[in-house]
Amino acid sequence: MTVSKTAADAARSSRALRREPVDPAGDDSMLQLGELSGLLGYSLKRAQLRVFEDFLRCVAPLQLTPAQFSVLLLLDKNPGRNQTEIANTLGILRPNFVAMLDALESRDLCARMRSTNDRRSHILVLTDRGRAVLARAKKLVANKHEARLIEVLGPANHAALLEMLAKLAQEF
Amino acid sequence: MTVSKTAADAARSSRALRREPVDPAGDDSMLQLGELSGLLGYSLKRAQLRVFEDFLRCVAPLQLTPAQFSVLLLLDKNPGRNQTEIANTLGILRPNFVAMLDALESRDLCARMRSTNDRRSHILVLTDRGRAVLARAKKLVANKHEARLIEVLGPANHAALLEMLAKLAQEF
DNA sequence: GATATTAGATATAGCGGATAACAATTATTA
DNA sequence: TAATAATTGTTATCCGCTATATCTAATATC
Numbered sequence: 003m004t005v006s007k008t009a010a011d012a013a014r015s016s017r018a019l020r021r022e023p024v025d026p027a028g029d030d031s032m033l034q035l036g037e038l039s040g041l042l043g044y045s046l047k048r049a050q051l052r053v054f055e056d057f058l059r060c061v062a063p064l065q066l067t068p069a070q071f072s073v074l075l076l077l078d079k080n081p082g083r084n085q086t087e088i089a090n091t092l093g094i095l096r097p098n099f100v101a102m103l104d105a106l107e108s109r110d111l112c113a114r115m116r117s118t119n120d121r122r123s124h125i126l127v128l129t130d131r132g133r134a135v136l137a138r139a140k141k142l143v144a145n146k147h148e149a150r151l152i153e154v155l156g157p158a159n160h161a162a163l164l165e166m167l168a169k170l171a172q173e174f
Numbered sequence: 175m176t177v178s179k180t181a182a183d184a185a186r187s188s189r190a191l192r193r194e195p196v197d198p199a200g201d202d203s204m205l206q207l208g209e210l211s212g213l214l215g216y217s218l219k220r221a222q223l224r225v226f227e228d229f230l231r232c233v234a235p236l237q238l239t240p241a242q243f244s245v246l247l248l249l250d251k252n253p254g255r256n257q258t259e260i261a262n263t264l265g266i267l268r269p270n271f272v273a274m275l276d277a278l279e280s281r282d283l284c285a286r287m288r289s290t291n292d293r294r295s296h297i298l299v300l301t302d303r304g305r306a307v308l309a310r311a312k313k314l315v316a317n318k319h320e321a322r323l324i325e326v327l328g329p330a331n332h333a334a335l336l337e338m339l340a341k342l343a344q345e346f
Numbered sequence: 347g348a349t350a351t352t353a354g355a356t357a358t359a360g361c362g363g364a365t366a367a368c369a370a371t372t373a374t375t376a
Numbered sequence: 377t378a379a380t381a382a383t384t385g386t387t388a389t390c391c392g393c394t395a396t397a398t399c400t401a402a403t404a405t406c
Contacts, residue, residue: 268385
């Protein structure tokens with residue numbers, strides 16, 4: 003909690019937001035968004051698209067999507083896990099995770115190893131190349147992507163935004 | 175600006191976030207998210223999915239998706255506009271907007287009227303039924319959906335979040 | 347040992363998003 | 377004015393992500 007100064011302060015800036023027009027020659031000739039500006043889901047979706055776009059740009063040299071990056075990150079932090087565990091953690095359905103892993107494995111970024119305990123499951127491991135790519139990706143993300151976000155929002159707001167989004171993603 | 179108290183404060187809570195584990199028997203047996211928790215895009219996407227889920231639940235009686243709701247809202251606030259203008263404002267590509275309008279029109283929520291000035295374009299109008307459904311939808315969204323968001327986040331944080339997301343959606 | 351469960355995989359359907367192309371209409375300009 | 381270009385809505389089509397049912401091999405349960 004404790005992100006805004008006062009409720010009155012927040013209400014004012016919210017009203018300011020609603021006081022369109024705020025379309026500096028963007029799409030068409032200044033359509034009124036109306037209560038759309040106050041719809042959290044609307045801004046949430048548009049912001050998400052922008053942020054993913056920027057992510058893709060920043061990590062373009064490594065040809066990694068946000069989802070692929072998250073898989074590599076998770077494999078690195080959680081060695082010895084199988085497909086189901088990784089997929090579930092990322093909210094990916096097992097059937098859809100197969101092709102994703104195929105792609106990563108075909109690029110020699112990770113590998114499936116049959117578990118000795120349970121010969122049904124595949125233990126997922128990062129390859130050396132996967133670790134190297136992940137390391138480079140982390141740097142690009144931190145220095146270009148997140149850095150730009152922090153620059154636009156300000157460090158404090160960036161942290162506050164992260165906190166609120168995490169809250170929504172969990173307790174909502 | 176001015177959303178968080180201090181930078182130190184924000185940094186602390188951000189660190190607190192990163193200090194997993196934060197998986198109360200959710201997916202699997204407590205995988206480490208690692209720097210995934212600090213990735214804004216990750217939380218952004220997950221939060222967006224949750225919020226849209228809740229929107230769908232709240233507006234379920236009216237069978238409206240977020241996108242459809244936004245179209246109705248825009249038509250109401252911007253009478254006399256054609257398909258291209260509405261689609262562009264919502265970031266929908268014209269070809270994809272056709273089927274969307276077909277669906278709304280088949281439910282008698284809006285109608286296409288050939289413009290007398292430019293007989294190529296279709297002026298979009300809300301039907302009486304469309305206006306009625308929109309009015310009911312607005313109430314559901316405000317009283318159930320947004321109300322719940324405000325409850326979870328707190329009014330001040332809700333406004334601050336909205337402000338930051340709008341900023342990202344625009345100047346990013 | 348028979349049955350149920352689980353992990354990975356395949357097939358398939360659906361939706362949103364993106365591009366190319368077309369007919370009708372309007373705008374440009376030679 | 378005639379020829380050309382541009383625009384509107386539309387269709388067709390493709391891609392990616394998501395969702396469900398089903399299959400097999402392997403394991404767990406009874």
